Amino acid sequence: MTNEIGIANLPNQRHKIVNQQGAHFTIMVVGESGLGKTTFINTLFATEICAPRNYRQRWAKQLDKTTEIEVLKADLEERGFNIKLTVIDTPGFGDYVNNRDSWSPIIDFIDDQHESYMRQEQQPHRKEKQDMRIHACLYFVKPGGHALKPLDVEIMKRLGSRVNLIPVVAKADTITPEDLQNFKIKIREVINAQGIKIYTPPMDADDESASEHARQTQAIMPFSIIGSTQDVTTPDGRVVKGREYLWGVAEVENDEHCDFKKLRSLLIRTYMLDLIASTEENHYEAYRLAQMETRKFGEPKVRKIDNPKYREEEEMLRKRFTEQVKLEEARFRQWEQHLITERDRLNKDLEQAHSSIKSLENELEQMSAYHRQGSTSGRR
Numbered sequence: 001m002t003n004e005i006g007i008a009n010l011p012n013q014r015h016k017i018v019n020q021q022g023a024h025f026t027i028m029v030v031g032e033s034g035l036g037k038t039t040f041i042n043t044l045f046a047t048e049i050c051a052p053r054n055y056r057q058r059w060a061k062q063l064d065k066t067t068e069i070e071v072l073k074a075d076l077e078e079r080g081f082n083i084k085l086t087v088i089d090t091p092g093f094g095d096y097v098n099n100r101d102s103w104s105p106i107i108d109f110i111d112d113q114h115e116s117y118m119r120q121e122q123q124p125h126r127k128e129k130q131d132m133r134i135h136a137c138l139y140f141v142k143p144g145g146h147a148l149k150p151l152d153v154e155i156m157k158r159l160g161s162r163v164n165l166i167p168v169v170a171k172a173d174t175i176t177p178e179d180l181q182n183f184k185i186k187i188r189e190v191i192n193a194q195g196i197k198i199y200t201p202p203m204d205a206d207d208e209s210a211s212e213h214a215r216q217t218q219a220i221m222p223f224s225i226i227g228s229t230q231d232v233t234t235p236d237g238r239v240v241k242g243r244e245y246l247w248g249v250a251e252v253e254n255d256e257h258c259d260f261k262k263l264r265s266l267l268i269r270t271y272m273l274d275l276i277a278s279t280e281e282n283h284y285e286a287y288r289l290a291q292m293e294t295r296k297f298g299e300p301k302v303r304k305i306d307n308p309k310y311r312e313e314e315e316m317l318r319k320r321f322t323e324q325v326k327l328e329e330a331r332f333r334q335w336e337q338h339l340i341t342e343r344d345r346l347n348k349d350l351e352q353a354h355s356s357i358k359s360l361e362n363e364l365e366q367m368s369a370y371h372r373q374g375s376t377s378g379r380r
């Protein structure tokens with residue numbers, strides 16, 4: 001059960017289908033910046049998830065800061081089983097001015113994968129579908145401190161309702177085993193109290209040992225991990241993947257040091273098919289249903305810019321602007337009218353002044369004529 005890739009352990013019918021089609025398996029890593037997400041991906045593939053000769057492609061990702069969502073692919077093959085493995089590395093939080101929105105590209109990415117799959121299903125030719133729906137989302141929690149931060153809770157709630165969420169405590173080598181156990185308990189308490197939905201392995205009523213294994217796996221969450229691709233030598237002479245300290249070596253694949261092996265087994269072996277199936281049956285189905293309730297078959301998704309809420313706001317702004325322009329125009333017309341009336345009044349005044357000057361001039365003319373007449377008749 002522990003030494004083979006998951007699909008080799010499947011019930012026959014499903015096994016047959018997966019074997020014919022080859023399995024697509026997509027893992028996403030999410031969490032604060034610098035918690036070792038990229039290192040974890042490299043560690044996962046540096047350890048023997050299957051014999052190295054079976055890798056058609058291996059990669060070692062650079063440890064520079066991830067600033068955008070990165071998609072990494074590898075084809076794994078074991079005894080005729082093909083697995084197309086995709087790992088999605090997301091930018092860490094903490095690099096943003098406004099952390100509250102840091103999760104939105106990640107949530108959008110998850111929804112976009114469901115959307116893209118749904119749109120392909122609605123096409124007449126739907127055999128060759130591109131499928132990047134996330135089957136497992138590992139959420140990295142910073143070790144130590146007071147369990148989950150409000151930002152962690154907010155993001156985990158959103159993730160848990162969309163994907164199979166698996167919480168992990170990063171850098172387990174940086175706290176003591178005792179503190180680690182207490183930290184894990186505190187995290188479980190917050191997860192329960194906040195109603196965060198995390199992945200639960202399936203309980204099989206007919207198979208007690210499988211159910212017991214599922215219960216044990218459940219009890220381990222959140223998985224503690226140590227990431228390293230370095231080969232180091234332990235004090236007792238073993239060469240292992242790990243991190244070297246003055247006090248000794250923190251080993252990646254040692255159950256006493258962290259839960260890396262158990263997490264890898266959950267992902268790549270024991271529960272791979274359940275993660276794929278529950279994504280299809282629960283998360284994708286929930287997305288599809290929610291979308292079908294809000295739009296017609298085949299209708300494209302409402303993008304943020306087409307969102308009715310934004311359209312409403314835009315409409316309101318346009319209305320307010322038109323009203324303002326109208327008001328200014330009326331004010332201008334009033335002022336113009338006032339100027340015209342004033343001009344007319346002044347013109348009238350001017351005319352009056354003009355005619356009174358005219359009559360005064362006439363009067364003056366008459367008076368001087370009279371005066372001239374008087375002086376000539378006096379001389380005679």
Ligand SMILES: Nc1nc2c(ncn2[C@@H]2O[C@H](COP(=O)(O)OP(=O)(O)OP(=O)(O)O)[C@@H](O)[C@H]2O)c(=O)[nH]1
Nearest residue numbers: 033034035036037038039063065066092171226227
């Ligand atoms: N002590 C310890 N250090 C680790 C562990 N995993 C990674 N590191 C170190 O932490 C640093 C950051 O690791 P990354 O893998 O780049 O972290 P990241 O989460 O991908 O960072 P972003 O891309 O910024 O989101 C590196 O120096 C790693 O060597 C671990 O398990 N323990």
